[in-house]
Amino acid sequence: MSDGLLEELGELASYSIDDEIDRRMRTVARDAFLRAEPSVPSWAASVAAVWRTRLEPVMVIAGSGVFLGWAVKKTIELLS
Amino acid sequence: MPGDERDLVAGLRSGDAEAFERTYERYRRRLHGYLVRMARNRHVAEDLLQETWLRLASRSRDLDEDTDLGAWLFTVARNLFLSHVRRAMCGVERLDCAACASQGGLNATPFEIASATQTQRRLERALLELPIDQREVLVLVAVERLEPGQVATVLGVKPEAVRKRLERARKALAETLEAKGDKP
Numbered sequence: 001m002s003d004g005l006l007e008e009l010g011e012l013a014s015y016s017i018d019d020e021i022d023r024r025m026r027t028v029a030r031d032a033f034l035r036a037e038p039s040v041p042s043w044a045a046s047v048a049a050v051w052r053t054r055l056e057p058v059m060v061i062a063g064s065g066v067f068l069g070w071a072v073k074k075t076i077e078l079l080s
Numbered sequence: 081m082p083g084d085e086r087d088l089v090a091g092l093r094s095g096d097a098e099a100f101e102r103t104y105e106r107y108r109r110r111l112h113g114y115l116v117r118m119a120r121n122r123h124v125a126e127d128l129l130q131e132t133w134l135r136l137a138s139r140s141r142d143l144d145e146d147t148d149l150g151a152w153l154f155t156v157a158r159n160l161f162l163s164h165v166r167r168a169m170c171g172v173e174r175l176d177c178a179a180c181a182s183q184g185g186l187n188a189t190p191f192e193i194a195s196a197t198q199t200q201r202r203l204e205r206a207l208l209e210l211p212i213d214q215r216e217v218l219v220l221v222a223v224e225r226l227e228p229g230q231v232a233t234v235l236g237v238k239p240e241a242v243r244k245r246l247e248r249a250r251k252a253l254a255e256t257l258e259a260k261g262d263k264p
Contacts (some may be wrong), residue, residue, distance in 0.1 A: 008200075012207075014109055
């Protein structure tokens with residue numbers, strides 16, 4: 001950076017942060033960092049979404065259908 | 081990317097609290113300086129800085145191994161600042177915006193007044209009068225001394241565009257100083 005004006009800008013004083021505010025900011029950020037959970041990988045999120053929206057309803061409906069069919073068949077057998 | 085920066089990123093990805101502390105210590109003054117000069121209001125800058133650290137806290141596990149931490153943090157800070165400006169323009173935070181426009185929230189502390197020369201104070205005032213796009217490229221390149229590639233990343237433009245924007249901003253700053261009777 002050979003420009004004199006830009007070099008003068010580089011020498012501008014930095015703005016100070018109030019110590020109390022800085023301490024509070026650091027504590028809040030560090031606590032949030034320590035609490036943060038590793039995020040779920042995208043492939044795992046996709047699998048979970050497919051399971052939740054497609055596979056699980058199909059399996060519940062299929063399972064209920066099989067049970068109802070078995071129950072009806074058993075009832076007919078018992079009554080006949 | 082320097083080796084120690086790579087170590088910091090690795091530490092952040094693994095949830096190492098010491099890596100977070102070192103990152104905080106390394107970038108807190110630079111980010112604060114950038115945000116104060118962009119927002120022209122200490123309180124707004126402090127809110128945006130806190131939010132920047134919270135973003136790092138919540139996303140550090142998702143950083144890529146080769147993340148340029150400086151560029152990442154300044155990009156987050158910039159995006160938060162631009163969101164703040166957009167909200168202010170929509171009137172949601174009109175009071176804050178008024179404070180920004182008048183630089184009313186940017187009173188220098190006695191220490192800052194004592195430590196700055198008259199030339200520096202004039203330069204600071206001229207810098208703060210520039211439009212956001214010109215001010216930010218000067219702050220990133222000349223004040224915070226980011227690498228050209230980092231500035232391009234932060235601004236989301238090509239290095240050539242950064243060079244042109246810097247030329248225009250430098251010219252505007254010189255003109256502002258001249259208009260105030262100060263030779264650049």
